Amino acid sequence: MASRTLVVDNGASTIKCGFADEKTYRTIPNNITRSKAERKTFVGDQLGTCKDFSGLYYRLPFEKGLLTSWDVEKQVWDRLFTGKITPCDPATTTLVISEPILNLPNIATTYDQLVFEEYGFQSYTRMSAPQMAMYNEIPRLYGQRMSSGKKRVDCALIVDSGYSFTHIVPFWKGKPILVGIRRINVGGKLLTNHLKEIISFRYWNMMDETHLVNEVKEACCYVSDNFWEELDICKKSPRANKILQHYVLPDYSMQQTGYIKGKGKAKKPKKRKNEDDMAVDNDKNGDEQILTMNNERFTVPEILFNPSDIGMEQAGIPEAIVDAISACDEEIQGMLYANVVLIGGNAKLPGFKERVTHDLRQFVPSEYEVRVGVDKDPLGYAWKGAKGLATMDEFASEFKSRLVTRAEYLESGSYLCESRFRSGV
Template sequence: MAPPPTVILDNGAHTMKIGISSFDTLPRLVSNAIIRGKNDKRLYVADEFDDCKDFSSLFYRLPFERGLLVNWDIERTVWDRVFKHVIRLEPKESRLLVTEPCFNLPKIQDNYDQIIFEDYQFQACYRTIAPELCLFNEVGGLFGDKLGSVPDCTLIVDSGYSFTHIIPFYKGQAIAQGIRRLNVGGKLLTNQLKETVSFRAYDMMEETHIINEAKEKCCFVSMDVYKDLEICKKPFRQNSVIQEYVLPDFIHTTAGQIRHPSSNENQRQQSKDQQILMMNNERFMIPEILMRPSDIGIDQAGIPEAIVQSVSATDSSMHGLFYANIILVGGNANFPGYKERIEQDLRQLVPSEYDIRIVVPIDPVTYAWEGGDRFISQSSKSELSRTFVSRKEYLEYGSEICRKKFGSIMI
């Protein structure tokens, strides 16, 4: 008898990555929110947001708050839409591999189990954290080592929507005392850019989508902040940092775009009615918060310093191995210069006898989902039965069997 299909759901606070193992080569990226358009008054649930044409003043209802899933009414609405219209699979006839946040609260974990087994009635479920799934990929190949090899010690830096987590793994198991959480993620950066732009140019406090898009297209991580700040003081023609970002008008354009510096005067004259956002030092000072949260009053270390703290909390014999096997995942890993800056700052903090190797996967956003797919496809039936909790087991033992099988990283 063929095993039931396995739905892999990397349930991110901003974007969920979902697909069917061994069927989908890549996951479908879906907004994990209910979004209301200001002008058309329409509600967009999950993948329906792809039909939106006017992104002005959108109102978001999110199931996650401060990185924890607290509104199950919204989440159920999103899951209903996704299961029925995106993957088009009946939960009762399938298994579920779902990710949860690090340091998830026991009560919220119980809610996961109850809704998955009692409401959706999945045949079996495995709940884990996204960084753990990353380890099932060809990790050795990322570093140029022998394909199929997995380092005993691996440090995952997961910088996503709500938080940045730094997690050291030894032989696939997270070392709890070495885990560090930074209260800095993509949401904070977008909000900070909204405030900065609203103070310097236009009132953009309600334009979350537009500003988030501008952040993703224009921002980068500086290798020398003070040098770039000096460049930003120069006149427009001599300023190599400044960019003109053309805001969408939702009549002719639905997405913002960077206007090339070489645009001739005719082109500039034709676009005189367009709203131009001048992106100057915002381009690198916003992502700089990842490296120095204290710049905006957050009393925490930046990513490079937090990596050192994380490694220092492990056994001294492992330090060199952790520094030599650092993987950067999450949406913030897409910033140009992100990897190079972390490597540069680490070199100043780490003893010279240690090599530093840092890699970013081809797609750091879907890397955890890809690891989950690889885990399901390469595991035997008996291995999966030991890992997953069946609905029969849950109905007999309740959430206790889930806590026993899945484990949890507690604060």
């Protein structure tokens, strides 16, 4: 059997996986869930067979951005690597997998042990998601193309805003600048939990409805470019409030997913006698529950830019970008500001790119050009970069030099892995 390369972006919330010789990847949940209603346990992709998502209990392999529960991760990897999700023979497969940036040595060693001793892959390499993203043709994000057939820029800054955290990583000549790496402890998980608290305080208890609230967040929330003006709009009557949305909650019987009234199959929201005070309403048949989303739509994502709003003594994303670039050599600071790339699930929020660009322009000296790029699929941008590393002729020698074979591992152990993967942070 011919050797193939399996690319896995092992995120804290979802795993993006697929073979490098294929065009697309598959996304699966990176957790084990227990359904209270069905009394079943779902591992990874099995969650897709769940019929009632109310009151799900999650077991997560990642804690604060680090892989700490190997019992959970191994069960997900068993389905991933043993043919149930990606049919492959590890003995003839090269694995490219992501790891947390600045990963702890003991955790990195466990990666090596599982990959070679448990699953028996032919060879593998691991690197961070920002490192993977660097193998994309970044100038395309700004409507440009690389010259002379070159695919990778020399200098760029990757903002990885994912499930557990947001990392800002500057790169020079394909390698991360360690003194410029910054981390903000704000990610999608914190936003979802904060929205749960707001709904539970203002309306009714949804602290156990993580899956549902996350769907509401993804459907309704956006990043505001004029926070105070839109906050004033939210105080107006429903007729004059263009921000107000009505989200129809699923009943997991006739309706498996929620939707926004007035979009797609949604109907116009029914006029209520006391619309300002009501949070839940029923339609004329009494079988629709409606959640009213007002200023929650943009105040929750605002935490990414002002963590102090919830008492966190950390800088927002634009300030952290400036701080990261200021720690780098002055000669490359202009190039870093001109090649800012947003990746991760939070980059999908409407208005995210525009807000980062607007705030950066206020902080950055006028002689520097500010360009912020985001792919149409920021969640899979790292996976696509790793796919490019494994398939493009330009990176063939670099890819080969990064790999550690099983035979080499059995002879030299994790020390060899660490020395070859160190440039990927």
